[in-house]
Amino acid sequence: VHLIESGGGTVQAGGSLRLSCAVSERTRSKYAMGWFRQVSGKAREFVAVISWTAGSRTYADSAKGRFTISRDNAENTVHLQMNSLKPEDTGLYSCGASSIDTFLPVAPRLYEYWGQGTQVTVSS
Secondary structure, eight states, rough: OOOEEEOEEEEETTTOEEEEEEEOOOSOOOOEEEEEETTTTOOOEEEEEEOOOOOEEEEEETTTTEEEEEEEETEEEEEEESSSGGGOOEEEEEEEEEOOOOSSSOOGGGEEOOOOOOEEEOOO
């Protein structure tokens, strides 16, 4: 499974960005997809996750009400719409794929595949 993120950039506080994660067409497995943020020198931090069917979503407290995760399985893409961005949202955003289907995984160790990430910088 190959994951490629895009959509990062530099925005002012209060602005919006839409991140995308393209999933390789070779996979036919059913993966939950998550977004994580990492700041230099710190561990990966959970942001949001969506189930294979898109019927379930979970967000980090810091993302609730501002971020929306969605997926289009026909297009093999996952999106993270980020509104009302804050400087503390700055980091490298990576998408991950998890084969767990009994609950929504929020721990990075539960994800088998990762993309390289896309940088998001929010200026004050």
